[in-house]
Every structure is written in C-alpha cells, then in structure tokens.
Amino acid sequence: MQLDDLNALVAKHVGARKKIVLRTCMSAGCMSSQADVIKKNLEAEVKAQGLEADVEVRRVGCMGFCGQGPLIGVDGLSAKEKLFEFVKPTDAPAIVGSLKGGACDVQAGNPDHPFFAKQMRIVRANGGIVDPERIEDYLAAGGYQALHQVLTEMQLAGVVEEITKSGLRGRGGAGFLTGLKWGTVAKSAGAKKYVVCNGDEGDPGAFMDRSVLESDPHLVLEGMAIAAYAVGADQGFLYVRAEYPLAIARLQTAIKQAKQLGLLGGGIFESPFNFNVDIRIGAGAFVCGEETALMASVEGKRGTPRPRPPFPAESGLWGCPTLINNVETFANITAIINRGGAWYAGIGTEKSKGTKVFALTGKIRNNGLIEVPMGIPLRQIVEEMGGGAPAGGQIKSVQTGGPSGGCIPAAYLDTPVDYESLTKLGSIMGSGGMVVMDDATNMVEIAKFYMEFCMEESCGKCIPCRTGTAQMFHLLEKITQRRGTARDLAKLEELCDMVRHTSLCGLGQTAPNPVASTLKFFRAEYEALLQPDPHGPRANGSVKTAEAVTP
Amino acid sequence: MKLRVATVWLGGCSGCHMSFLDMDEYLIELAGLIDLVYSPVIDVKEFPDQVDVCLIEGAVCNEDNLEILRKIRERTRVLVSFGDCAVTGNVPAMRNPFGDDNRTDVLQRAYIDNTQDNPGVPKADGIVPQLLERVVPVHEAVYVEYFLPGCPPPAARIQEILGQIVTGQTPKLTGPQLKFG
C-alpha cells in the first residue's frame, strides 16, 4: 500500500466519526471493574436515548488515572474534555443523559488536576485516545508516517544517527544508550538478524509496558519495524508474559491489521524492506526479562541467563546479531523520527533525555500511570501529582526500581528523577515502578519482601544468587522475628557484597540493593530489632528451644 | 601452670573420644602437659570453673546439651568443636529435614514402631531431657573459637591441634586435615 491509499483510508475513517465521543477505558485496570459492561450499557443507552447520529462510544486504552477508574472521557461536548470517575455499569443512563444536559451525579474528574497537567506524554500520547483495536485510529493519529519516512527518505545510518542524537536510553532498567546499541547491531556481520521487544515486565507493582501494549500496540510495532530497518533485521519477536492476555490479544489484532495494510510483512510500503513480527508468550518468570534468558526462552529452551560477552548484539537468537529493547524504548522511536532527535534531546537532563513512564502506587492518594519529563523532582511526582500520603500519613520513603532498586528517604524528595541521581542514592531508575511508603511502613519488612521475591524468582543457575538470596532472606526473617544478633546483621552485609559481585546475571547482582539501601538510610530500624545474646556477646545466635514433646 | 583441659560429650556417638584415646602413647606425654579437669573418661560430676580449653564432641540435640554447653561457655576460655557432629550437626542433624514434627517422628520410630517389648517414649521430667526442635552445630548455640572436623577426626589430627594448643601456638589446621567425613 502506498501512502496516498493510506491517507485516503484515514480520511474516510475520520469522516465517519461522530460529533461526541465517549471514550471508555478498556485497559486491564478498568476492565477488572466491568469496563466491558459499562461500554455495552453506554452503547445501548445511546441507542435508547436516540443519540446514535451524534454520539459514538469508543474503546480506548489506559488514561493513566487507574486508581479512579473505571474512567470515561467525553470529547466534543464542550471546549474542554470532560471526565467521569469510578463509573459503574448502572451509571450509563445518567452519563448519556448528561450529554443532553441532564443531571448526572457520577463523580466528575478534573482534567486539569496536576496528575494530568504535570505530565508530558510522548510514549503515552495516544493512550486513552485511540482505539487500540483499530489501526485506522492509530493511522489517524499520525501512525506509520515515521516508518514511511524512514523507508522512503532515510539511509540506514541516518536512522541510527537520529536515535543517537536523541540521547534515548533503554527503558528496561539499565539505561543503555539505544543509539549505541542499534549501531552495534547494525555493524555486526550476519545475514540474519533479529529484533526483540522485551515485554516481560516482571517487577512487582509495575504495569507501564502492559499499559502501552494494551493502549497503543501499533506504536510499539512501528518502533520495532523502524529498528529492524535500521539494523538490517527482517524478523521480530515480541515477548509478552502470559499474565497479560489482553495485551497479547490486542497485539495479535494489531499485527493482523498491519499485515493487511502492508505495514508489516513483505515489501512494506512497496519497498524492498520485509519485516515480520511473531509473539512469544512467557510463562511469567521474572528472570525471563533478562535478555539472555529471554532469548533462550524464545528459542524454546529453559529461560536461564548465560554469561555475557558475547552480548546479544553480536550473538543473540540462534547465534545471530540481535537487537533487544524494552517496550517503552520502542514506543519512543516514532516520536523521535517524526520530530527529530534534537527535539527529543531538548527534553530532560544532560544525561537522561526524554520522558519516563512510572507506575505510581503505594501509600499515596492518586495511583496510576504517569509520564513525566526526566529530571522532574521526586517531590513534584509524589506530592503534587500523587497528592501525598492519604489522610494522617506522612511519606517516609519512595521505592524505585523494584526488586533491583532501593528506597529513597523522604529527606531526598528534591532529587531529580534521572538515571545518575537515583543511582547515586543507591536506587535505580529501573523500569518504572514507584512505590510510595508512609511512616507506618517497616523498612526491614520491605527489604525482606523484595528479598523473598528475588529468592523465589532466582533461576537457580548460579550459586551466589540461588543460595545467597535464600540465606539473606533467612537472616532477614531471623531479624524481623527478633531472633537475630549483630553477628547476623554482619553476615547479611557480607552476603550483600558477595552476591552483588559474584552473581551471573542482573537479578543476583542487584538483589541486595533493597537491603543495602534500607541499611544505608534506615539502619536504626534494623538495629532496633537485634537481640543482645543472653549467652555473651560472642555467641553466634539463638537456638529455638523445645516445647514439650509428647508423641 | 598446666593448661586446664576438658572434653565433653554431647549428641555424638563417642567416636571422637575413641579417636582421642587412639592417640596412644601421646596420651602419656599429654598427661604431663595438661590437667584433664572434666571428661567422660574421668569421674567428675560438675563442670569446673576456669577451664582453659574444652573439646566438645557432638551436636546440640536436647535441652540438657544446650544447658551444659552454655555453662561450659561461661566457664571456658577456648572452645573447640570436636568432630563433624559438633562442627556440622552431622548424623544427629539428619532428623532436621523431616520438618517441624521431626522430634515426635523420630521418637515414635525409635521407641514405638521399632520395639517389640514395652513400646513407649521414656518420659521423666527433670531426668530425660526434651529434644530441641532442631539439632544444631555447636557454633549455632555458642561462640566457638576453633574447629576440628572429621568423623571421627583421626588421632593424628587431634594430636596436631592439641600440640599447637599446649605449645601456645594459634591452632590452625589446613588442607586435608580439614576434611569432613
């Protein structure tokens, strides 16, 4: 298909739109509160109230304010967008009635709330606006223009150069420079190359990637296609965890639609460029998000990491050069191509460019997904956008980076959110989980929670991670049960160092972080739990004595 | 003044003490260098005060073991875990993997299932000590200075470490002398 045909299709689609649009969030969050029933009821009500000519009910992806969901957005009624929160299926008549000026007591949201106003939406630009199951909607929002531009106007090297210029860093956690990675794969010799999108998203509390895949699947596909063109690949794999059935279904639909329009498959935009994408479903192991484990899993093997080098860029899937990027990384690509690397590099800080999506959760008033420019002070996110701790609470700490990250104490809330600043505080940017904790939170329990997670998710391949995390968890349990001594704490710290430096992959290497960071800032909480040993200061620990045994 | 040395037998098979006796003529030499103030091989009822070195055979299996061990720790300058049971828990600790009810289960097996006459778990408060929930090596219960592994430690190995102790060196075993089993 040529661009003209595509534009004609879009014009027809846009022409058929109605005056008023009821955008119904049908992402996993709102779906779990019957968003599908709400949509059906709204449609029936529109018909019943005779508004079919003017009103359409549109399925959209996540609007971000998931804590207030189910959400309905109304466009075209007044100059300003209207928002309904906590919608129930029985609210349909009132909501539709309100379009004609009827009374409606459904809670109205405020689109000017700092939660929305402070956001900068690049990755999530279409989230909550386009219908993720209709490619026409994505096309109408300017979709696949970047791919067209790349295929018709840009050299391979030019694409890599533009991404390099943007300063984009991988959003999967480590923050590796994306342009550099693309350049390496592009330069790697090999007749066959692959592009892999990492949608494993296993951090507890994280749902950024799920939301992007559910709300705007074509954005990721287009990013992958551009990457494939730039590095010389013709096959892509989208690795998504099985716990994300809606994302998988929407991706399948999206791939089918893109193929029908010749935007994926052979001879894209009638150029010599071919690109196919297949979905691979992960069984939900956290470690399968690690790139070498993920590739083993794609190859059909047990998902365990292997030592690097060789890096995937030189030897990845089936030994071929492979580009692997995170969902959010790919979701940034079209904007960079459309608006230029220089534009993107203008957002954020010196070393952290662009925006970052966070899943804001925990002891905070406003939960949900936010996209903010890099460098924004943590305080603005937590206090202004998040609205601070719920009544009576005081924010104590913010956890970023999930099980690989750390806890930033409230005293450091003015820290700008960028890769370097967070690392300096012993945490990491990570993939975007942000859990706010209030003063009722026990930090040793938090450390124990994450250690238990790492222990259970360790693949078991290397000794330090497999048994080190088990011992660290055991020590933390001893301490929280008030059975630990200073000697146990010393052992815990020694293990933190050892596991970090000797584990094979990132899981083990970062597993000690939550302990190390809480020890750094909240050491007193650990010490308060320690027991002086009744058997002298030199005793090793305490022994559980028996209650009577009566067989 | 001669070193005041004790040896004690907790949850073990007495093999380590047999191996101790296997030091043969060195025992005679040793007798001239130390005072053996408490041991299963001599008849002293109460663990004395101001002991310099105590070799501890056996794992910590019951409340009696634990009580005497704590007393020993208070009254002794240097403790040596003597043999694998003391160092690792070894065979006595093989009941631990059987979970929280392992005490009940082993007693049931030993005193009821496998007996022909008078099945029943001996019970006499204050005389028969209760088993601990789990068998632990000595260093999990009290601080231990030195370790002498082996099941049993060969006589030569015991002689080596005792020789180091009586000549005032820091006891140190290396290489195969540290072999477990």
Add this chain to the structure above:
Amino acid sequence: MAAKTLIIDGKEVSAEEGATVLQVARDNGVKLPTLCHLEGVYDVGACRLCLVEIAGTTKLLPACTTKISEGMRITTDSDRLRKYRRMTIELLFAERNHVCAVCVSNGHCELQTLAYSLGMDHVRYDYIFPKWNVDLTHRMFGMDHNRCILCTRCVRVCWHIEGAGTKNVAGRGATSKIISDLNQPWGDSESCTECGKCVMACPTGALFNKGTTTGEMEHDRDKLEFIVNAREKQQWLP
C-alpha cells in the same frame, strides 16, 4: 590461529586465540577452583568459583567462559576472591543436606576437596535442612538430591555426549531439581540408555552406582575424557 600474550598472576604467557582464561591458567600450572566446568562439555559459568579479576573491568569474570585477549592482565588469587570462594562453598553446604560421614562419595568428592583446600573449617550460615528424596528407582544408578549442587554436569553430558536428553533441570531457585524425562522416576525413563555418563560426571555423591556404600563411589572421569578424546580428536588409544 594467532597467538596472544597475556599476564596471569604476574607471569607472562602466550596462548592460542579463542582459548579461555581457564585453559590458559591450567596450561600454565595456575590452579583455579571449578565445579561446573567439566572437560568435554560446554561451559555454563554457573558455579562462580573460577571468577577472576581482569584489569580494566570492575566485574569479576568466570575464567571458564571468558576468552583471552591480547595484553589481558588476570589475577586468579586475591583475598577478595578467596573470601568469595569460601563463602560460595559454605553456601552450598548450608543449602542441602551434606553428611560426608555417611556419603557414598566421602573421600572422592570434588565439593569436599574444594572445601578443605579453601580452608573451610565450618559453615557460618545456618543450615537450611530442606527435605529432599533419594531416587532409587533405576536399575543401576541412584540419585540423592540431598547432595546435588545443581552444577548441571550430568545434564550436559546426557545431552551432548550421550545424546539421550534424559536429564534436565526443573523448578526455580533453591527448589531447582535435576529430573529425568518429564520429572518421572528415573527407573521409568524411556530415554535413559543406562550409559552411566551422568554418574561419571557428577562431582559429588548425588549420582552413584547402586550397591556402593559410604566412601566407595569413585566417579570415573577418565572414561568420559576417553570418549570425548575419541570423538573430538579421533584418538582411540589413551
């Protein structure tokens, strides 16, 4: 192939391109502790005992999977490495139920030997004492999960030397387990050819010939080496 010069523990040595740090170390008489490495099968870098320091990187790298390069400066022994190695071994002993005194491999066990050569006189971590079983369903061999250190040598010889593909790893983390076929009793395995290579490969008392008692199980590594030599170098005579 081109030769490379490099420095191991201050000594200048040269070696063929493509060699691993471990090969070069061993060729030059430098001792490095290993557990998951086995001559004749590919390396997985899992036990982390062979980690070495390499100038220019802050990361410790496994000698068995790291290829040499020109001018590499390698340190195989330092206080830090020694400490980590001892901790690694201690963690293994605390992880499952090793009772050397009553083990078929007592006296012929790589783990036991490593423990004493690294100076391990006791284990500072609390023993976990997990419950594991012993699979005695096979006609000729037994598998004692209490003594398995998950080095996957058995899995690799089974797939890549024998080509039977009977052995595998199931589960995650500390509950990982060596299985036969689809986690069936070994005796029910239809793919097992009864070649015994896994038993030869096992560094500990986890895999043994039935009928051997305490201290009797010697793993016949020579036989494996013979097969590998015969296959790779066509040398049929020792």
